[in-house]
Amino acid sequence: MPVEIYKDKFTGKVLEVILGATKEQGGTRAYTVKLGGSSTLPFLYYEGELPNRPVIAMEVWDIKPQWSSSFEPYYGDVWNDPVAWAKKAEEYGADVVYLKLMGADPELENSRSAADCAKLVKDVLAATGAPLMVEGPGFPEKDNDVLQAVAEAAAGENIALGAAEKDNYRGIAAAAMMGRHCIIGRSPLDINILKQLNIMITEMGVPINKVLNDPITSGLGYGIEYSFSVMERARWGALIGDKMMALPVVCLAGPEAWRGKEANAANADAGPGWGDEKDRGIIWEAMTAAALLQAGGDLLLMRHPEAAKLVRKQIEELAVPNKY
Amino acid sequence: MAFMMIGERINGMFKDIGEAVAKFDPKPIQDWAVKQTQAGAAYLDLNVGPTAADRKKSMEWMAKIISEVSDVPIALDSTNYDAIEAALQVIGKPGALINSCPNERAKIERVFPMAAKYGAGIVALTMDKSGIPLNADARVAHAMELVAAADEFGVPTDSLFIDPLILPCNVAQAHAPEVLEALRQIKTLCDPAPHTTLGLSNVSQNTIDRSLVNRTYVVMAICAGLDSAIIDVNDETMVESIATADMLLNHAIYCDSYVKVFRQR
Numbered sequence: 001m002p003v004e005i006y007k008d009k010f011t012g013k014v015l016e017v018i019l020g021a022t023k024e025q026g027g028t029r030a031y032t033v034k035l036g037g038s039s040t041l042p043f044l045y046y047e048g049e050l051p052n053r054p055v056i057a058m059e060v061w062d063i064k065p066q067w068s069s070s071f072e073p074y075y076g077d078v079w080n081d082p083v084a085w086a087k088k089a090e091e092y093g094a095d096v097v098y099l100k101l102m103g104a105d106p107e108l109e110n111s112r113s114a115a116d117c118a119k120l121v122k123d124v125l126a127a128t129g130a131p132l133m134v135e136g137p138g139f140p141e142k143d144n145d146v147l148q149a150v151a152e153a154a155a156g157e158n159i160a161l162g163a164a165e166k167d168n169y170r171g172i173a174a175a176a177m178m179g180r181h182c183i184i185g186r187s188p189l190d191i192n193i194l195k196q197l198n199i200m201i202t203e204m205g206v207p208i209n210k211v212l213n214d215p216i217t218s219g220l221g222y223g224i225e226y227s228f229s230v231m232e233r234a235r236w237g238a239l240i241g242d243k244m245m246a247l248p249v250v251c252l253a254g255p256e257a258w259r260g261k262e263a264n265a266a267n268a269d270a271g272p273g274w275g276d277e278k279d280r281g282i283i284w285e286a287m288t289a290a291a292l293l294q295a296g297g298d299l300l301l302m303r304h305p306e307a308a309k310l311v312r313k314q315i316e317e318l319a320v321p322n323k324y
Numbered sequence: 325m326a327f328m329m330i331g332e333r334i335n336g337m338f339k340d341i342g343e344a345v346a347k348f349d350p351k352p353i354q355d356w357a358v359k360q361t362q363a364g365a366a367y368l369d370l371n372v373g374p375t376a377a378d379r380k381k382s383m384e385w386m387a388k389i390i391s392e393v394s395d396v397p398i399a400l401d402s403t404n405y406d407a408i409e410a411a412l413q414v415i416g417k418p419g420a421l422i423n424s425c426p427n428e429r430a431k432i433e434r435v436f437p438m439a440a441k442y443g444a445g446i447v448a449l450t451m452d453k454s455g456i457p458l459n460a461d462a463r464v465a466h467a468m469e470l471v472a473a474a475d476e477f478g479v480p481t482d483s484l485f486i487d488p489l490i491l492p493c494n495v496a497q498a499h500a501p502e503v504l505e506a507l508r509q510i511k512t513l514c515d516p517a518p519h520t521t522l523g524l525s526n527v528s529q530n531t532i533d534r535s536l537v538n539r540t541y542v543v544m545a546i547c548a549g550l551d552s553a554i555i556d557v558n559d560e561t562m563v564e565s566i567a568t569a570d571m572l573l574n575h576a577i578y579c580d581s582y583v584k585v586f587r588q589r
Binding site: 009191192193195196199233234237240241242243244245 | 326516575576577578579580581584585588
């Protein structure tokens with residue numbers, strides 16, 4: 001007896017957002033990446049269209065981070081050279097470079113100025129071919145200054161600027177509009193705020209197909225199931241026709257996974273059965289990313305090159321048409 | 325699925341539209357098309373009214389001038405199916421709505437194949453030559469036959485908008501709860517379920533506060549399974565009530581601007 005596969009029929013779909021601009025498009029990127037476009041839940045190729053695979057972005061800081069020693073063999077020689085670091089991220093297979101301007105933190109002794117940030121972004125763009133995302137230090141006033149300068153310096157490159165939040169989105173939205181860049185709207189695991197923020201950003205005049213959503217995803221073991229529910233609910237909203245929920249989702253898998261003690265603990269501090277510290281953090285990050293892929297993540301920000309490799313392999317295995 | 329409002333205002337029964345149709349003056353018709361589009365109409369009802377000399381010619385002309393100013397699909401409201409077919413040809417793309425067809429075999433044979441041919445939806449009425457039944461079961465029996473007809477003629481069931489026909493509460497008050505029960509049952513007839521619709525303003529004919537009666541009944545009906553209605557989309561309070569009912573039924577995710585979002589489609 002033939003088995004009839006149940007298929008959901010949706011009326012909506014996720015908007016497609018393009019990151020980067022090639023020479024023909026007014027930028028200098030070697031290629032662009034397309035995010036979103038799905039008309040069904042993740043990887044259900046038999047049910048709808050999933051024109052774009054999830055994309056891997058890799059994290060680059062503008063100052064030396066206090067990260068686990070397991071990063072040393074990969075980035076140890078470029079900690080103090082963000083341009084070289086970005087090139088290395090590309091070599092490790094980053095589809096997108098995600099530059100975090102942590103050095104612009106106004107509380108640091110030698111806080112990086114907006115002009116310096118702009119110059120750094122230009123240098124990174126000159127040295128790499130991947131589309132770029134730039135996040136400010138997370139202080140509203142400084143974010144505005146920095147991202148306005150960055151938007152100007154990167155005019156034409158169609159980078160993504162972040163992160164716009166409910167109480168601090170105007171300056172970043174203005175910067176994105178001025179430079180015709182994309183914007184990352186970040187909401188604190190709250191679907192109602194996520195939707196409201198998208199409305200406010202687009203009411204400022206940012207085209208809807210320039211908006212990405214970061215719903216703040218937790219790491220494995222720290223509430224990832226809650227993130228999963230929020231993302232699933234948002235995607236469901238998009239698929240039943242809610243345009244203000246229908247935006248590609250950015251997941252900060254790496255940074256969140258590496259906040260967990262399980263990812264970082266040395267063998268001496270590890271619990272029973274935790275496994276060797278050399279692999280543990282990598283697996284923790286890859287598992288976090290794997291769950292977020294199933295929840296509908298369109299762009300995964302990864303930190304460890306080995307974790308990125310594992311996730312890439314998983315995407316390749318999952319992103320196979322399975323028409324019944 | 326968000327509630328779909330069918331804007332009722334382009335109807336020759338209204339004096340300004342009636343005059344515009346008689347004189348072939350596009351302005352009042354196009355103004356209302358734009359105004360209702362901005363108010364969030366999912367369809368624009370088009371009814372040439374009783375004064376048009378040549379209904380076919382008027383309907384073609386109105387469909388053309390409405391399409392010039394709005395992308396919102398048109399609900400072609402007429403009992404003259406040749407006029408509707410002429411307008412469908414003018415529109416030239418799928419998605420329009422044929423308003424309406426009762427459960428009468430001859431009319432079904434005229435309308436359903438036409439809907440399939442042009443990719444149009446159908447407002448199908450739960451009545452036949454003997455009129456509108458009072459009780460819910462008889463309404464649902466008509467609906468079942470209309471669903472079967474859709475299947476027979478290759479019209480997807482979600483292109484069917486079943487109208488269980490509400491009557492004025494001051495002359496036929498007993499119909500209001502029967503229509504609600506019919507709506508509940510119609511939604512369980514098939515998968516995907518047909519859409520449901522009502523000529524909502526009918527419920528409040530000659531009542532003292534029409535807007536109050538309309539908006540109260542529409543919320544009750546949405547709760548019972550109504551997912552579209554021919555209404556005054558510029559009745560702000562009513563649209564706010566519909567948007568809120570839609571949100572509270574979890575058809576749309578809450579956000580502070582949810583009413584505004586409801587109007588933008």
